[in-house]
Amino acid sequence: MKLYTYDPAPNPRRLSLFLKLKDIQIDTQQIDMMTAEQLNNSYRQVNPACTLPALVLDDGTVLTEVIGMFSYLEELHPEQPLMGSTPLERAQAISWCHRLFQGLMVAIASALRNRGKNFHNRALPGPLDTPQIPELAERGLMQIHHILPQLDAHLASSTWLAGDNFTIADIDLLVMIDFLAWIKESIPDTCPDLQAWHQRASARAA
Structure with a gap:
């Protein structure tokens, strides 16, 4: 297998934490997103979607979605299971990952990509140049401020996001909470249970 990634970015970090916690070693090549290397022809031949990470399997199959890489690995x-030990635990972990990606990751990315000058004409990842829409940045912030108290309420009665054990759902939420710093946001003081979870998750990931 070979992994193409860019460690500082949020989606690659989701996978890197998974690999670290599982102690999995994979041949890795860094693709510098700061210089738009993911848009170069050489990387397009690996992943025409121009996204990171991409995991090339031994038979040549290319996985481009982190949730799929989680499942395969x-x-x-x-x-050291990170996707639950029962069918229900696995379903809950995957469901949380989907909910977080749709509700929080996309919101943060919208707030970042639709107002930052470094993302001019790059409001969406991938090969298609897309214009920024400032209103989507504001909508992203609104969505973030809505979901964080919901997560806080859930974690008031749960040690980990998807139940009693640390799972990929906690990896995803940890990456997304840290991703908030990219838009100068953080967990508000009105969310003490989410703050306590973040300390537990950070220690677990370390």
Whole structure:
């Protein structure tokens, strides 16, 4: 296998934390997103969607979605499970990942890409140049401020996001909470249970 990634970016970090916690070693090549290397012809031949990370399997199959990489690697390395130990736990972890990606990751990315000058004409990832829409940045911030108290309320009665055990859902939320710093946001003081969870998750990931 070979992994193409860019460690500082949020989606690659989701996978890097998973690999670290599972102690999985994969041949890795960094693709510098700061110089738009992901748009170069050489990387397009690996992943025409121009997104990171991309995991090339031994048979040439290319996985481009982190949730798919989680699932594939969990099957290969079931020790230290991070996707739950029962069908229900697995379903809950995956459901939380989907909810977080749709509700929080996209909101943060919208707030970042639709107002930052570094993302001029790059409001969406991928090969298509897309104009910024400032209203989407404001909508993203509104969505962030709506979901954080919901997460705080949930974590008031749950040690980890998807139940009693640390899972990929906690990896995803940790990355997204840290991603908030890119738009100068953070967990508000009115969310003490989310703050306490963040301390637990950061220690677990370390």
